[in-house]
Amino acid sequence: MYIFLVYNNGAGNLKAKKLFNRVTELLSIHEITYDLFIPRYHKHAIDEVQYKELSNYDAIIAAGGDGTIFEVVNGYMANSCLTKPPLGFIPLGTGNAFTREFFSDDKSWEKAIKVIANNNIKYIDVMRATNYKRSFYFVGVMGFGLLTLATSMGTPLKKIGPLSYVIAGIFALLLQKSIELELSIDNEIIKTTSLLLCCSNTQYISNLLIAPKASHQDGLIDVVNVKNMSRSKLLGLIPLAFSGKHVNRSEVEYYKAERVAIVSKPKIIPSPDGEFVEKTPISIECLKQILPVLV
Numbered sequence: 001m002y003i004f005l006v007y008n009n010g011a012g013n014l015k016a017k018k019l020f021n022r023v024t025e026l027l028s029i030h031e032i033t034y035d036l037f038i039p040r041y042h043k044h045a046i047d048e049v050q051y052k053e054l055s056n057y058d059a060i061i062a063a064g065g066d067g068t069i070f071e072v073v074n075g076y077m078a079n080s081c082l083t084k085p086p087l088g089f090i091p092l093g094t095g096n097a098f099t100r101e102f103f104s105d106d107k108s109w110e111k112a113i114k115v116i117a118n119n120n121i122k123y124i125d126v127m128r129a130t131n132y133k134r135s136f137y138f139v140g141v142m143g144f145g146l147l148t149l150a151t152s153m154g155t156p157l158k159k160i161g162p163l164s165y166v167i168a169g170i171f172a173l174l175l176q177k178s179i180e181l182e183l184s185i186d187n188e189i190i191k192t193t194s195l196l197l198c199c200s201n202t203q204y205i206s207n208l209l210i211a212p213k214a215s216h217q218d219g220l221i222d223v224v225n226v227k228n229m230s231r232s233k234l235l236g237l238i239p240l241a242f243s244g245k246h247v248n249r250s251e252v253e254y255y256k257a258e259r260v261a262i263v264s265k266p267k268i269i270p271s272p273d274g275e276f277v278e279k280t281p282i283s284i285e286c287l288k289q290i291l292p293v294l295v
Helices: 010-028 042-051 066-078 108-119 146-160 161-177 229-239
Strands: 002-007 033-037 057-064 089-093 121-131 134-138 141-145 179-185 188-194 196-200 221-226 253-258 260-267 282-295
Touching: 002 010, 002 066, 010 057, 010 089, 010 108, 042 066, 057 066, 057 108, 066 089, 066 253, 066 282, 089 108, 089 188, 108 282, 141 146, 146 196, 161 253, 179 221, 188 221, 196 229, 196 260, 221 260, 221 282, 253 260
Parallel strands: 002 033, 002 057, 057 089, 089 282
Antiparallel strands: 121 134, 121 282, 141 196, 179 188, 179 260, 196 221, 221 253, 260 282
8 A cells, every 4th residue: 555644743742753653663564655744834734735646645644633634634625636545544643633533542543554554435524614715624623712712722731632622721711702603504594692613524622522413424514602601601511521411501502504604793713623714704514425534
């Protein structure tokens, strides 16, 4: 098997760099050869994958965290090759929210390499988002409000692992202000308030089961909105989010839709798959089962 390996040394607070020799040794054991690309700066992988002749490979592999997957997916979707191989993933990041649904054990990177070697393909949904006439793609969760603030605050804490996002979330909820929100859910207009909003293709943000009804193959966007409430009530939601029970609270709105549009006051910054993009307004559509992946 011959792959194009996008390997983010900085993922997981340099965990990926420390594991590089073990990862490449296991690839060799499974008779997987590779062309190696190590990104040197933000969005470097997007540019590299976008203009790569992908048809030369049996698979394109994103080795890193959710940000690495975001860049590889966006480069892949923009690539003009008529024939493109499937994507594979080696989770080496801090949260690994997207791959959690596929590889959840402590040594998931080892399991992931075995999955790549098995070369079993299925097709998953991709979310296409558009704001200010620019489109991008994501395969996990796009957060707004408290989620974006917690992502920003959690970055310096990554050395302590997935718990960093929980700690950052607790501090962020003390700072996050309520937002006036207008949601278009398959053309139904809903006016509401929001402290936390996410549009999900998958279920997890780090260890939080944020969208428990989400599926990456159902052709739908799961929208979870936590309305304005007291900080004490909001703090009480966090333990429930580990099991997904937060969605049963009356203050939490849950929708499924093929298309979603978001207008907010004030304008807010979305964070798709842990990255940061331009402020709202933004529209999202689900592209059903168009991305071949190795799982």
